[in-house]
Amino acid sequence: MATHKTRMLIIGSGPAGLSAAIYGARAMMEPIVVQGLQPGGQLTITTDVENYPGFRDVVQGPWLMQEMQAQAEHVGTRMMWDTIVRVDLEGGSPFRAYGDSGDIYEGDTLVIATGAQAKWLGVPGEMELGGKGVSACATCDGFFYRGKKVAVIGGGNTAVEEALYLTNHSDDVTLIHRRDSLRAERILQDRLFNHPKITVLWNQVVEGFEGDPLAGGLTHLSLKDRVTGQLSKFHCDGAFVAIGHAPSTELFKGQLPVDEGGYLIVEPGTPKTAIPGVFACGDVMDHTYRQAVTAAGTGCMAALDAERFVSGLSIDLHGHAEAAEAAE
Ligand code: NDP
Numbered sequence: 001m002a003t004h005k006t007r008m009l010i011i012g013s014g015p016a017g018l019s020a021a022i023y024g025a026r027a028m029m030e031p032i033v034v035q036g037l038q039p040g041g042q043l044t045i046t047t048d049v050e051n052y053p054g055f056r057d058v059v060q061g062p063w064l065m066q067e068m069q070a071q072a073e074h075v076g077t078r079m080m081w082d083t084i085v086r087v088d089l090e091g092g093s094p095f096r097a098y099g100d101s102g103d104i105y106e107g108d109t110l111v112i113a114t115g116a117q118a119k120w121l122g123v124p125g126e127m128e129l130g131g132k133g134v135s136a137c138a139t140c141d142g143f144f145y146r147g148k149k150v151a152v153i154g155g156g157n158t159a160v161e162e163a164l165y166l167t168n169h170s171d172d173v174t175l176i177h178r179r180d181s182l183r184a185e186r187i188l189q190d191r192l193f194n195h196p197k198i199t200v201l202w203n204q205v206v207e208g209f210e211g212d213p214l215a216g217g218l219t220h221l222s223l224k225d226r227v228t229g230q231l232s233k234f235h236c237d238g239a240f241v242a243i244g245h246a247p248s249t250e251l252f253k254g255q256l257p258v259d260e261g262g263y264l265i266v267e268p269g270t271p272k273t274a275i276p277g278v279f280a281c282g283d284v285m286d287h288t289y290r291q292a293v294t295a296a297g298t299g300c301m302a303a304l305d306a307e308r309f310v311s312g313l314s315i316d317l318h319g320h321a322e323a324a325e326a327a328e
Contacts, residue, residue, distance in 0.1 A: 009107025014041020016282025017113030019299030025076035040065035116245035125209030133218020138162035148237035159242035
């Protein structure tokens with residue numbers, strides 16, 4: 001059991017945490033990143049990334065995260081293979097975080113970049129058949145459904161991307177959505193509707209997953225038509241739940257304010273939480289944009305503000321605005 005001290009402790013190793021680390025290391029903050037249960041974050045369970053600036057060709061999510069980590073380490077970040085199980089923010093800086101390993105991490109500043117996790121429908125059979133036909137990650141599990149019939153539930157970018165991805169393995173992919181229009185980006189919708197292997201079922205609510213977890217796994221989904229009320233069975237070998245994400249804020253319950261969706265509340269336009277010296281960046285505080293590039297951007301902001309906090313400086317955005325107005 002050891003205690004690790006740093007000027008900047010970062011919890012989470014997705015684009016937000018690693019961008020904070022790159023900026024923090026270059027500012028001589030000697031950051032420590034505690035990687036958590038999913039090192040590299042959500043991009044490690046995605047495939048093609050076409051919208052991260054700087055790459056003309058498609059890059060792979062896991063590769064992009066390896067590169068970010070290599071860059072963070074190259075400039076002086078210490079990466080820890082540990083998961084924080086408790087934090088103590090009372091009493092202000094330095095902040096303490098306790099690792100699953102038994103190690104303690106102490107940071108003059110704390111950058112929270114714990115991200116978000118896939119949501120589940122919460123209907124019968126979902127948990128029992130998890131890993132036995134029901135999954136929340138096509139990139140992780142799609143391979144197991146080679147040549148089989150699969151369904152994706154949801155209507156956002158994730159659901160459409162998962163359906164498109166699954167066509168690499170299956171010739172029979174059905175997207176099941178609870179409404180009659182998708183919220184996914186237009187370009188993705190066009191690809192989906194034009195794909196010969198994909199069918200869309202509209203206005204269908206999944207009421208349950210049926211099958212025997214011990215023998216054969218998932219056999220069908222129980223559906224209810226939202227418009228007609230008609231019940232039906234949809235037979236498939238695999239079902240992928242892709243209905244969005246919930247922020248990972250469990251660690252901070254009762255210590256930092258969260259909004260109704262559970263996202264950490266920050267001072268608008270900044271990564272500052274209610275506690276001076278504690279900053280939040282990426283999906284854990286952003287329910288609107290949730291992109292790798294916006295996570296990286298807020299990670300950079302958190303590091304800049306952490307550096308200012310350690311130096312005893314503060315940025316007063318309003319003061320700055322007033323000064324600018326006065327100068328006009
Ligand atoms: P979204 O919140 O955008 O979409 C969730 C979808 O799931 C919606 O269609 C919603 O239906 C549906 N849904 C939610 N709850 C339920 C439920 N209980 N039962 C049935 N359906 C449900 O989440 P995503 O994960 O798709 O995307 C999150 C963010 O990440 C977005 O900002 C997205 O743009 C971004 N993203 C970007 C990517 C890219 O640029 N390449 C890739 C993946 C994500 P309804 O529409 O009726 O509300």
